Amino acid sequence: MIELLSSGFYTSIQDLGRFNYTDFGVPLSGAMDQNLARFANLLVGNSPEQAVIEMTFIGPKLKFTKAQTIAITAPKAKVFLNGKTAAINHQLSIQPNDILEVKSIQNRAYFAVNGHLISENKLGSQSQYYSITTTEKLKKGDEIRIRSNHKNFHKKHASVNYDSSFYDSQTLEVYTLPEYENLSRNEKEILSTKAFTISEQSNRMAYQFEDILKNQLEGINSVPVMPGVVQLTPEGKLMVLMRDAQVTGGYPRIFQLSENSINLLSQKPLKSQINFEILKLK
Structure with missing residues (x-):
């Protein structure tokens, strides 16, 4: 069992998401950076889709009641075990x-x-979300039980073999969406050349940017949207829908981020800058 002595800034249980319920208005949810969630599971011998604990900005303090093999994956993080790095x-x-x-x-x-982390499973997923699961995040005093993994697991001091420079990139790969074609030539040039600053008003639902883009586009009828869609609000702000985003929207759709770029954006510090690279569909 694991006890939370403190909960950190925002700590929740997430798997790879809640599928097949968007027609009922249920967000996909799931780990913001699904690459590192999968890697964490692979490090400890789990299937990549199993639930993990997602920690944001400041993580929790955990106490263990039995011997375990664990892993923590992150671009950068300070981790202490019994006070030692x-x-x-x-x-x-x-x-x-x-x-x-x-x-x-x-x-x-x-x-x-x-x-296997034992937690509430709703609509085929353990991902915590405020209107689906009883609680939206973990809190101090919570206890998480673990069901043993009975498959053969060799405890080697393995590390994740991935290119850490991926998280240094400022470039988000995007594909154009229908309303992009209605932008002026100048607006298109700004989108492909300007660096945009990530707003502090960013969270699991959406990442926003501080910059204002001239918007003369009309609103559209509410249409299905998904994580990675970049919308342009009436005020001229760009908003990237993330894992907990609504499943329909009426703002003009400009871009769709690639899956890798959703993962990358979720790890970019607030107030940092990104730029867009438009890809062509093959």
Whole structure:
């Protein structure tokens, strides 16, 4: 069992999402950075789609009641095991009564344990979301039980083999969506050349940008939308829908981010800058 001695800034259980219910207005949800969520599971011998703990900005303090093999994946994070620095993107061996503390995350980190986190499952997913599950995030005093993983698992000190420079990129790969064609030539040029600053008003539902783009587009009838859609609001602000976003929208749709770019954006610090690179469909 794992006990939360403190909960951190925003800590929740997430898997890869809640599928097949968007027709009923249910968001997909799931881990913001699904690459690192999968990697965390693979490090500890789990299937990549299993639930993990997602931590944002400042992580929780956890106490363990039994020996475990765990991993924490992140672009950057400070992790302490019994007060001593511990590695990220690497297996960690936990003993009974060990205390793990996660601090100073950029932006999100993922915790996986060899086995299965036991938590509320709604509509085929353990992803916490405020109107679907009983609670939207974990809190101090919560206890999480773990069901053993009985498959053969070799405890080696493996680390995730991935290109960390991926998270240094400022470029989001996008495909154009229907209303992009209605923009002026000047607006299109701005979108392809300007650096946009991520607003502090960004969260699991949407990432917003501080910059204002002249918007002469008319609103559209409400249409299905999905994570990665870039909308242009009447005020001229760009808004990227993220994992907990609504499933329909009436703002003009400019771009669709690639899946890798959704993962990348979820790890960009607030107030940092990004630019868009338009890809052509093959």
